[in-house]
Amino acid sequence: xxxxxxxxxxxxxxxxxxxxxxxxxxxxxxxxxxxxxxxxxxxxxxxxxxxxxxxxxxxxxxxxxxxxxxxxxxxxxxxxxxxxxxxxxxxxxxxxxxxxxxxxxxxxxxxxxxxxxxxxxxxxxxxxxxxxxxxxxxxxxxxxxxxxxxxxxxxxxxxxxxxxxxxxxxxxxxxxxxxxxxxxxxxxxxxxxxxxxxxxxxxxxxxxxxxxxxxxxxxxxxxxxxxxxxxxxxxxxxxxxxxxxxxxxxxxxxxxxxxxxxxxxxxxxxxxxxxxxxxxxxxxxxxxxxxxxxxxxxxxxxxxxxxxxxxxxxxxxxxxxxxxxxxxxxxxxxxxxxxxxxxxxxxxxxxxxxxxxxxxxxxxxxxxxxxxxxxxxxxxxxx
Numbered sequence: 234x235x236x237x238x239x240x241x242x243x244x245x246x247x248x249x250x251x252x253x254x255x256x257x258x259x260x261x262x263x264x265x266x267x268x269x270x271x272x273x274x275x276x277x278x279x280x281x282x283x284x285x286x287x288x289x290x291x292x293x294x295x296x297x298x299x300x301x302x303x304x305x306x307x308x309x310x311x312x313x314x315x316x317x318x319x320x321x322x323x324x325x326x327x328x329x330x331x332x333x334x335x336x337x338x339x340x341x342x343x344x345x346x347x348x349x350x351x352x353x354x355x356x357x358x359x360x361x362x363x364x365x366x367x368x369x370x371x372x373x374x375x376x377x378x379x380x381x382x383x384x385x386x387x388x389x390x391x392x393x394x395x396x397x398x399x400x401x402x403x404x405x406x407x408x409x410x411x412x413x414x415x416x417x418x419x420x421x422x423x424x425x426x427x428x429x430x431x432x433x434x435x436x437x438x439x440x441x442x443x444x445x446x447x448x449x450x451x452x453x454x455x456x457x458x459x460x461x462x463x464x465x466x467x468x469x470x471x472x473x474x475x476x477x478x479x480x481x482x483x484x485x486x487x488x489x490x491x492x493x494x495x496x497x498x499x500x501x502x503x504x505x506x507x508x509x510x511x512x513x514x515x516x517x518x519x520x521x522x523x524x525x526x527x528x529x530x531x532x533x534x535x536x537x538x539x540x541x542x543x544x545x546x547x548x549x550x551x552x553x554x555x556x557x558x559x560x561x562x563x564x565x566x567x568x569x570x571x572x573x574x575x576x577x578x579x580x581x582x583x584x585x586x587x588x589x590x591x592x593x594x595x596x597x598x599x600x601x602x603x604x605x606x607x608x609x610x611x612x613x614x615x616x
Contacts, residue, residue: 238569238581240614243600246285246298248609249305254289255314256608261596262323262386263441263486281597282323285611288314293328295321309343312365318381323388331382333374334362336393338420347420352396354378381435384417385443391415392446394428394435414464424469430458438481441488449481457496474509483544486597492551498538501553503572513577515570520579521555526563534562544595549573552601554593567593
């Protein structure tokens with residue numbers, strides 16, 4: 234039987250929209266590099282900025298959970314939610330919608346601050362669209378791939394993964410992805426580089442240093458490229474780590490380490506940011522006990538996998554879950570994982586004062602959150 238660690242409910246944040254919309258989530262940026270200190274022992278890292286977000290077909294709502302009485306900020310959406318992804322500036326005054334044909338920055342009045350058009354994320358389409366209305370009723374565009382965008386930790390840059398121009402003429406031209414660094418104030422493309430990916434989707438992972446950024450790209454069965462970008466003020470340079478086999482999940486509060494899970498979810502890894510080398514690894518085998526609710530004769534219950542959500546509570550502690558494989562048997566489990574010695578190891582199963590569901594997301598300041606099963610609230614926890 235694993236040791237247990239009791240979770241304390243810090244706060245419950247009600248979803249700003251009803252449960253028929255996308256589930257709410259907390260968008261978090263690490264503290265700026267100059268304000269971040271490596272945490273050890275009982276010390277906690279400097280808190281970063283965070284916003285509670287929820288998206289509907291017609292609007293994106295942002296709420297500051299750390300300011301009592303803060304009003305919800307509402308951004309009119311330029312297209313329905315299935316057509317791409319979206320993000321908000323740390324200041325809460327600008328949203329960027331990463332759509333099928335363009336990046337569009339919108340303020341709360343609905344005014345377009347800037348727009349960067351790009352190749353179409355529908356793999357069979359070679360049109361450089363000028364508006365959403367051109368493909369709004371086209372069936373194939375309903376299932377287009379997507380990129381992503383995020384603001385840097387200081388809010389001055391937007392990093393965006395987009396579909397680039399058609400790379401070759403002929404009957405089967407190929408559109409390759411690009412990675413952009415954009416001036417958040419006016420939309421000027423400051424840096425541009427070939428990502429050498431063909432994405433079905435992607436996610437950015439901010440670094441405490443605003444000039445650095447992680448990018449995890451999903452290419453379906455073809456792999457999961459992991460890119461690290463650095464913007465030196467003149468050029469965007471890219472490094473590619475982990476042989477397209479690991480998904481980037483989080484950066485540690487100091488910015489010196491990052492956390493991954495393998496494509497098939499069997500192994501967690503902690504790596505050096507500078508070169509991507511593995512510091513520690515942890516398989517679920519022999520680390521996570523068989524689910525107590527499983528039938529003793531069910532051999533499949535012997536194979537537990539990590540969730541596609543995990544993160545750093547502090548520099549030396551990771552929180553991770555096995556809820557995806559646990560759900561079949563009953564209680565969905567979350568775990569504390571230590572990296573403070575020569576090995577990575579599970580130290581305790583987290584226990585909650587009431588039933589929880591789904592995955593666990595770390596906030597980097599000693600806390601983490603879960604989303605209610607109904608999708609109408611976010612619960613923030615600490616040890």
